[in-house]
Amino acid sequence: MNEIQEMSFADAEAMGLSFDEWQLILKRLDRTPNLCELGIFSAMWSEHCSYKSSKKWLKTLPTEGPQVIQGPGENAGVVDIGDGLAVVFKIESHNHPSFIEPYQGAATGVGGILRDVFTMGARPVALLNALRFGDIDHEKTKHLLSGVVAGIGGYGNCIGIPTVGGEVNFHSSYNGNILVNAMAVGLAHSDRIFYSAATGAGNPVIYVGAKTGRDGIHGATMASAEFSDETESKRPTVQVGDPFTGKLLMEACLELMAADAVLSIQDMGAAGLTSSSVEMASKGRLGMEIDLDLVPVREAGMSAYEIMLSESQERMLMVIKPEQAETARAIFEKWDLDFMPIGQVTDTQRLVLLKDGKTACDIPLAPLVDDAPEYDRPYRADEMQPVLATAQLAADSDITDCLRQLLGSAELASRRWVYEQYDSDVMADTIFGPGGDAALVRVHGTEKGLAITVDCTPRYVDADPFEGGRQAVCEAYRNISASGARALAVTNNLNFGNPEKQDIMAQLVGAVSGMGAACRILNTPVVSGNVSLYNETDGMAIQPCPVIGMVGLIDNWARAVGCGLTAAGQILYVIGQDAGTDDGWLGCSLYARQLAGREGGAPPPANPDAERKHGDLLRCAIEGGMIAAAHDISDGGLLVALAEMVMAGQAGAEIVTPDCDTLHGWAFGEDQARYIVAVTDAGAFEALCSEQNVACARLGTTISKCELTAAPAAPISKEQLKSWHEPRLAALMSQ
Amino acid sequence: MQVIINITLKAGVLDPQGRAVENALAGLGFTDAVDVRIGKQITLDIDSEDAARAEQRAARMCESLLANTVIEDYTIEVVAPS
């Protein structure tokens, strides 16, 4: 296609624009766009950049609170943690690229989310990831899992940010669309946050970082389409991550920010130079003029279209104080990075691009952003699922055998094979790394600790989007609370199928409403997030997966508790359970799926009010020094949680199970808002529970022998438990 | 048959390693070296007397494991009876 040739609707359609959208472009420009201009519209109006299907619903999320310094709308959310410090975080998906090339897809996902965080002026201190793969026996799973894990490690380990947590699930609905969501957390001074809005007409616009190649051209539009065989041929050149350059860029940017030379800054993520220049200029209600001949390129002969839509990694755009230009240049030279003034801020509210001395693009900014389509897509929810009773689901096996099967299942088996490939200790501030509940990372040089987790249970969301959305927030909150921290705020990644289908849209609406409802009650506003739609292959959608990333704060990390049992002679309680309970909610549980072969059924109701009360009680008890170990109850229920506490600890547990027909419900039910705690001062703890009016059931005691006894069943040694739990993934991957 | 397989990054795909080595060479005074690209060379023995068949087997191995055909190209050379 010729650069200046006028485009037609056929061209627009090929770039993913609808006829109405094409008409709107003609109207706003009052002429026909050229290739470069059309490419810019198509990228900015893609689902990925414009959030056209989800925006209406994202607006319903709570985003404010006294702790919030910056909510959604910037590169990452910013939350106050006191003493002049702020935590900066966001989660982002790289689903499509990771399916095509798992190593590079995952690596560039990590690189991208790190840039979002350090762009805000924060030094990244932790990485997490939420991964979903197809059936564990599916032919592609092994290749995708090994590539994604290696890619995440490849980037994070090299750049030197610890990967401290995450989750991995397997389900056949992800056979053709895996999910790779990466979260980054950083620390900044709360009065030194950097934003993207351009300031001051006449100020220089600087390009820094790696050179621009033909990588991933139109990746944003790709991420906004379903997969089919046809996509294969449209495949852009895969983006290749360069964590080494990423590290230099991070250090150079942080050094430049400390030198007080930066006015505004934006990373080049999806849609590269297009979205960064448009966002900076439009947020500042200004314009921008760029000479594309000045952009450092890797290959000769790149067109304006290619330069504007390239998704080459490790690049940034910034506006700097003119008088600091030489300081800035020196810093980038020190780090051996490109530093190139490529244009200037203008007051025209237009984006003007020059190429070979000619104008390659001259369009008003307002339509690109303000007129980006926003749809109120119709939705219709599936029928509600029935509540299933324990009797309908209970398997024949005894509870020991059920425990063995659950611990060894792909869902619950140890993730050690995964997380040992991540450097979880670099920066030397990791207190709790992967393998427990929330990760805990020290705020360097202080007593503060950040508790961080990512959570979602797609089978609940699939069965009941509203409940599933609430539950994801509640489970994250429990993980944070189990460490003793108080939850501050969340980021979220909405992974769904094709929103043009009414049932999928209903999932999105339900899940977002549920998330919002829970966040309101738990006082955890949403400060950032990302949406990934069209996760479908040949019409088959994924199980909906609204991942919650939550960050909490503990004032003194030395007081945090882990989930492993520490010593004998402590009393085990279940917080949030009545003493007489002898059944549990098995519908939609992991037990039902793994042992009864039954998917679906109404999920256990989430109860954010109870979560808040129980979380407050636990924090209070931990603060009071009564708790030696704490673990939330989630997938697999009470007995699985207790087995995990034995496997992670240096002591055993002895409990007596109720004598009843509903024993499996009691042992493996997934009723919400519960924790198992090992208590050192039972009297004080029981008094606290009755004072705060929280139900708690005495479960048993800790013992010195490292074993789990659920009488009348025979004791199971820790080695035995581990022999069920540990080998599954490693065995699969070494086949 | 001994077979040599050369695996190179496709044209246009970023080669950060090549770039870093080029810079390092320049730092050591080798400013006359440009366009450094780094690929893999795999040598193996294929149990077959027939060169055409060995080449065919090697191509299969490349497609199914040795090369990442999304970003890499490969060439196969059958050297000699081993």
Added chain:
Amino acid sequence: MQVIINITLKAGVLDPQGRAVENALAGLGFTDAVDVRIGKQITLDIDSEDAARAEQRAARMCESLLANTVIEDYTIEVVAPS
């Protein structure tokens, strides 16, 4: 001049990667592949019209950086004027 440098592990030097690839190939049914060794192929352009001189420069680069001569051998091939 375009120059191709092949870098291979010396005989006797452990090649864990080659061994793992051999096992992986066997796992995929390619039991006819043995003695898998993995080396590097570096291509670069040397600014010189003279093949002999380009080769000499390349050898210097290998000795001072590109190869670890304790465990690696290298061969140099000057391909063509670039």
Added chain:
Amino acid sequence: MRAAVIIFPGSNCDRDMMVAVQTITGRRPALVWHKDSQLDPVDIVIIPGGFSFGDYLRCGALAARAPAMHSVLDHASRGGAVLGVCNGFQILLESGLLPGTLVRNSGLKFVCRETRLAVQKTIDTPLMAGLPQGSELIIPVAHNEGNYFADDDQLDALELGGQIALRYTDNHDSRPANPNGAARDIAGILSANGRVMGMMPHPERAMGAGHKSADGCRFLRSVLEGVS
């Protein structure tokens, strides 16, 4: 006690090492940028872990040829003490200060986990003076290329010469003690004069106070007190 920590582009344990040294000695080590060819006199040079130059070509290869390494070589040739950790170990091998090489882990994967190390009987060295032979240390590793390799003659020579400082040893769980396939379970070695040491485990990540072990602190204290 004066220490210097060398920083290459891609080093990422430089701060951690600096903090560890300062915790033990109360004094901040000098930080030396790879482009500096000037090194003020110090008691020990420490080369920290990370991915210098992205680990491109061969781990440590590009860093070993950086200007700062010329002064490190001078310092070592005058009998100065040098400690290289992880990528620092790789750099010392590439620069020829220590024999052998580190190749890809036998599992072909990055490995981050705790290891148990046995302190070996070595030649007289100030670096290990505070660590009784036979004592054990729990210190984590995190690397892709930690598989120590040398030919048998060279390994025999290292053994005979008392140059093997640390070996991976039974960690009393189901997994192999040796995380990477290193020849003869070697985790750290000394130069023939006992003044240069390279090791894969990260002592700066086992400093107690929130870390899973405090043995790295014991180890570094021995090193730093030994050379001051």
